[in-house]
Amino acid sequence: MNITIIAGARPNFMKIAPIIHAIQQKRSLKFDIDFRLIHTGQHYDKKMSGDFFEQLEIPDPHSNLEAGGGSQAEQTAAIMVRFEKELIENPTDLVLVVGDVTSTMACAIVAQKLHVKVAHVEAGIRSGDWSMPEEINRLVTDSITNYFFTTSDVANINLLNSGVESERIFFVGNTMIDTLLKNRPKFNKPEIWDELNLMEKNYIIMTLHRPANVDEEYKLKNLIEEIIKNTHGLPLVFPVHPRTAKILEGLGIAFDNMHLIEPLGYLEFNYLVERAKAVVTDSGGITEETTVMAVPCMTLRDNTERPETITIGTNELLGTDPNAIAPAMEKLFAGDWKKGAIPELWDGKTAERIVDELVKLYRINKK
Template sequence: MKITIVAGARPNFMKIAPIIDAIREAASGGAEISYRLVHTGQHYDKKMSEDFFEQLGIPEPDANLEAGGGTQAEQTANIMVRFEKELMLHPADLVLVVGDVTSTMACAIVAKKLHTRVAHVEAGIRSGDISMPEEVNRLVTDVLTDYYFTTSPIANRNLQRSGVEEDRIFFVGNTMIDTLLKQMPRFRQPAIWKNAALQPREYFVVTLHRPANVDQQGQLQQLLREIIILSRGLPVIFPVHPRTAKVLAGTGLVAPNLHLTEPLSYLEFNYLVQHAKAVITDSGGITEETTVMGVPCMTLRDNTERPETCLTGTNELLGTAPEALRPAMEKLFAGQWKKGGIPELWDGKTAHRIIRHLLGISTINPPMVADYK
């Protein structure tokens, strides 16, 4: 079985790293399975290419389509044109896409038009907010997918409600957590640990990148002011995305306990998360990691595509109103934050389950397009 694995953005690589490991292990055991790794270049960062790949043990991609930049439409078109050439030159039995970035959707479309089966890892998650580009990507990808690998029973139900047959849905767990559990012993202190004299459980980690929180100077300023005030003097560590940094610079906001850093490596960032008093974020992936590490998490969004992090884990959905932070922070400092637990099958073995399923269905023909509901 020849698999083309597609990745386009940093979170994708965390999801495909254990899948590559599982393919290699299966192949070394005699299974007829191989892969070709395609980086669409949707998000390209030299530091990520050099450090991130090395840290996670990911091989250099077999192809980099260098299709980043431009509007949503331009980026989608560039990825599709270049991936079509790639797949025609290197045909595959199956294209495996992960997550919900533009590359996921664009490459799924190309694969189906070239009559190639598609497997979607992290299928079926839904925020219910169609204004999010990621939600559009999820919906389109899951219409075209042949084999659905899900992170939770909630995702299974989402797919079943949309008409997907149960025998094409495989509840396998979360490959992000495979990577987290494997790399946890290798977490390392970033420079900010000593520079800010950090102590375990005596600081906050903040990440903000969604337009609703960072595109408007006033909203970003109000959120950070609330966090600074409510943190009771504890250090607030904020690794800032370059796009957010431009907006933040215009606010002129400074505080003795606010520490801005450049984006950190995977191992350094998760060291900070692991030892934090709490994380305040608008990222979906981080809510999964805090859940497994048992770290209190406050999500500044009105919805989440990962409800299991709230229902089972340590995450609470606060919304985007700055005033929502006060009761949450008071509960945290009162020692009343929920302990949480780890969702089912988030055990570090997800990638092996995916490959076992793929080997089991490798001889099955895909459903015809007319069968999709």
């Protein structure tokens, strides 16, 4: 069985790493299974060096399509054109896509048009917000997927409600958590820890990247000012994209306890998250990691595609109104934040379950 695995952005590699390990494990047991890893190049990340792949213990991609840049449409077209050529030159039994980036959707379309089956890992999650490009990617990908691997019962219900047959849905858990649990013992203290004299549970981490938060300048200013006002003077560590840093500089936002730093590596960033008093974010993936590490999390969005991090985990959806920040911070500093629990099957064994199911499906289809 040959599987072509697609990754288009840095978080995708966290999701596919344990799947690659599970395939390698099957091969060591003499199973007839192999993979080809394709990086579409959708996002260029200078931190995705050899060290990055070494940390995740995965090989360099077999091919990089270098399809980054341009508008949504230009990027989608570039990925499709280049992946079609790749797939024709390197036939496969299955294309496996993860998450909800443009590459996920584009490669699923190409595969189906070439009559290759598609498996979608992290299928069925929905925010209900069609203004998010990721939501369109999810909807399109799931409308043409053959096998759906899900992270939660909510995702299962979303798929069933959209007409997907139950026998094509496999509730397996969360591969991001596989990666987190495997690497947790290896979290690495970044230099910033000593430079800022950080102390455990005595600082807050913030990440903001969604255009709705960072591109509207005065909205960003109001959010940050309100957060700073309610941090009780604790250090606010903000790994920030250079573009966002320029916006902040232009707005004249600077506070003694706000520390803008460059984006960190996976092991370094999660070292800080694990020891933080809380995380303020607009990311989806981070809410999953904070849930497993039992770190209070405040999400500055009006919706989320990961509701289990709220109903079960340590996350709270604050929305984008700055007035919601003070009550949340008050609850945090009063020690009243919910303890949370870990969602079902977020146990570090998701990738094994995925590969087991793929092997079964392959054998059934070969009969």
